[in-house]
Amino acid sequence: RCSVSTGPCFWGYRFWTHSQASPHRWMRQALPTAAAVADLFPPPPDLASKAHVTSQDEYERMYRQSIEDPDAFWGDQASSYHWETPWSTPIVDYNFDVRKGPVQITWFPGARTNLCYNAVDRHVLAGDGDKVAFLWEGNDPGVSSAMTYRQVQEQVCRLANWMKSVGVGKGDDVTIYMPMTPELPIAMLACARIGAVHSVVFAGFSAASLSSRMLDSSAKLVVTSSGVRRGPKVLNLKQIVDEAIALCAAKGHDVGTVLVEDHQTALNRSDVPFTPSRDVWWHDALAPQPAECPVLWLDSEEPSFKLYTSGSTGTPKAVQHSIGGYMVGSGATFKYVFDYRPGDVYWCTADCGWITGHSYVTYGPMFNGATQVLFEGVPTYPDAGRMWEIVDKYNVSLFYTAPTAIRALMAKGDEQVKKYSRQSLRLLGTVGEPINPEAWRWYHEVIGDSRCPIVDTYWQTETGAHVLAPLPGATALKPGSATFPFFGVQPVVLDDNGNELEGPATGVLAMKAPWPSIMRTVSGNQQRFEETYFSLFKGYYFSGDGCRRDEDGYMWITGRVDDVINNSGHRIGTAEVESALITHPAVAEAAVVPVPHDIKGQGIYAFVTLMQEHAYPPEEALKKELIATVRSTIGPIATPDNIHWAPGLPKTRSGKIMRRILRKIASLEESQLGDVSTLADPSVVETLLSTRGV
Ligand code: PRX
DSSP states (O other): OBOOOOSOOTTHHHHHTTSOOOTTSOOOOSOOOHHHHHTOBOOOHHHHHHSSSOSHHHHHHHHHHHHHOHHHHHHHHHTTSOOSBOOOSSSEEEEOOGGGSSOEEEESTTOEEOHHIIIIIHHIIIIITTSEEEEEEOSSTTOEEEEEHHHHHHHHHHHHHHHHHTTOOTTOEEEEEOOSSTHHHHHHHHHHHHTOEEEEOOTTSOHHHHHHHHHHTTOSEEEEESOEEETTEEEOHHHHHHHHHHHHHHTTOOOOEEEEEOOTTTOOGGGSOOOTTTEEEHHHHHTTSOSOOOOOOEETTSOOEEEEEOOSSSSOEEEEOOSHHHHHHHHHHHHHHTTOOTTOEEEEOOOTTSHHHIIIIIIHHHHTTOEEEEEOSOTTSSOTTHHHHHHHHHTOOEEEEOHHHHHHHHTTOSHHHHTSOOTTOOEEEEESSOOOHHHHHHIIIIISTTTSOEEEEBOOTTTOSOSBOOOTTTOOBOTTOOBSBOTTOOEEEEOTTSOEEOSSEEEEEEESSOOTTSOOEETTOHHHHHHHHHTTTTTSEEEEEEEEEOTTSOEEEEEESSSEEEETTEEEEHHHHHHHHTTSTTEEEEEEEEEEETTTEEEEEEEEEEOTTOOSSOOHHHHHHHHHHHHHHTOGGGOOSEEEEOSSOOBBTTOOBOHHHHHHHHTTOGGGOOOOTTBSOTHHHHHHHHHTTO
């Protein structure tokens, strides 16, 4: 058994400068320069004085306790929740080192609890049943509704009872493919109540992507919706589900039951394909069910949910999360990073199809009994003022979105923002990708009227909750930096050989011990879990991101160091797009790389080599066909931004594609191509450079 390290934390020098200095630690020698001071945004004093954590000193003291005495620190955090059976100590047990045996992580050993009980029942029992849980805002202005915690409880119970009646129980997989309506978190919570494992698939993925996820998790039940409206578009989700089920059937997997929410503002019932022997309307299923359903108490380490995410190789992985650790981690980060207080109205614009919608829509806020806005639509419909209209309508105080949305709205100008008051806002957050300082400043000055701190939260599907983030009452902000680790997180900057770097340094980001909400395995594939996250740097969890730590200890994420593209905050594996492209009969080979993109952060740039019979450049129509192929194989989120016809690709003599060179060609960084003389055929680089943009 390993215990959490009690050594100095990675930016220990900040502590040591005002506690006992460690002689072998790097220490800050010089005062910050004038330029650095100008870039610091200290916490607003009125917010800081009332915050959960009121100063950097207090943060550092709490952080130190979270590492040195996890039993006390996390025991205290966990005491906010109901545990049917308490945990034993030590509160954490783990092995991160593959050389010593299988990677394993246990938090709250022996404890039993239930996520749904803690997100819903606990508040109703405490007398907060009439508090609004969801303020739902539909795609079209004027379409909205509200739901209290008690109403959520009733719906969850009816659904859980119905699920049991169709044979779904503990450990069974349920696929959820729904738009952002209250029924989506309700479906997740109903699974949690009875120990079923939900797998939410973003309702923008294609039938092929949905079916591969359903097959991988052998889903017996799919919960879906008739359709969704996003901006001016209507999507017939049930039709996509039917196609996915047919694809599963062709591979021998039978999906027994489909529950269909009748989303009438999106689609008429008559437009929805329906197979009575298999499909059930949500309302018909729930109406006869009892409004009470006992909670199933589950072991802290049993699986709560799986969520598929892209990596550098192979098909998307099913990241599996825990119960006790996930609850305490998502709940504590919500409380501290957003400085949540009763009375706040919180709005996270993420969809529950992504981890952000799991931890910061369904779970974290509800563990804290928050009132939150759920929005079905898109930021620019009917116009670019929609977000701020909603902020004013519901007096939103905590607002959380992605840099890509900020950049898209920034490009539309300030007028649509200034039309609305936004006076209710007291905190802004970002997630999903590095935020460029220009967008940060616009968010701060124009959206937040220079009044609201911005919490830049760095985390991943795998981390379950924020791992680097400022605390708004404590941390002086630097635009573009996710600042410092959350409690319990021990980040290190490693060089290529896996050595921990001290002081200001650039390298890759890894963690040397588990925090409560870290993923527990890749569902059904422990080997892939260990190979992906624990093999390259032995003894560490490897994030896949590059990072820089500056002279003040602030962390700056520099982006993925593997073959993953961060496109509008969505993770897209280059290998997935390549596999999709080569399914087209005209394509012989494809290589996909990221390219800087003003709005999306990174665009998807595809080099495509055609079968011999095709001439270059081919007809324009082929480009459209290839784009359609990717959209139908993965989904519109993976649409390539560029297709570059490539009669040849730069390869080593052993046939390996030199992606480094392709990245430079795509990004128009010709001067940084480096040595191309080792290529099997250096002339292909010339050809590609001369055809860029053709
Ligand atoms: O590259 C990092 C980037 O998003 C990746 C995780 O993607 P995903 O699992 O889809 O989760 C997104 C929402 C948590 C990371 O490996 N990323 C996420 N947040 C930030 C970020 N990059 C820089 N700054 C962030 N705040």
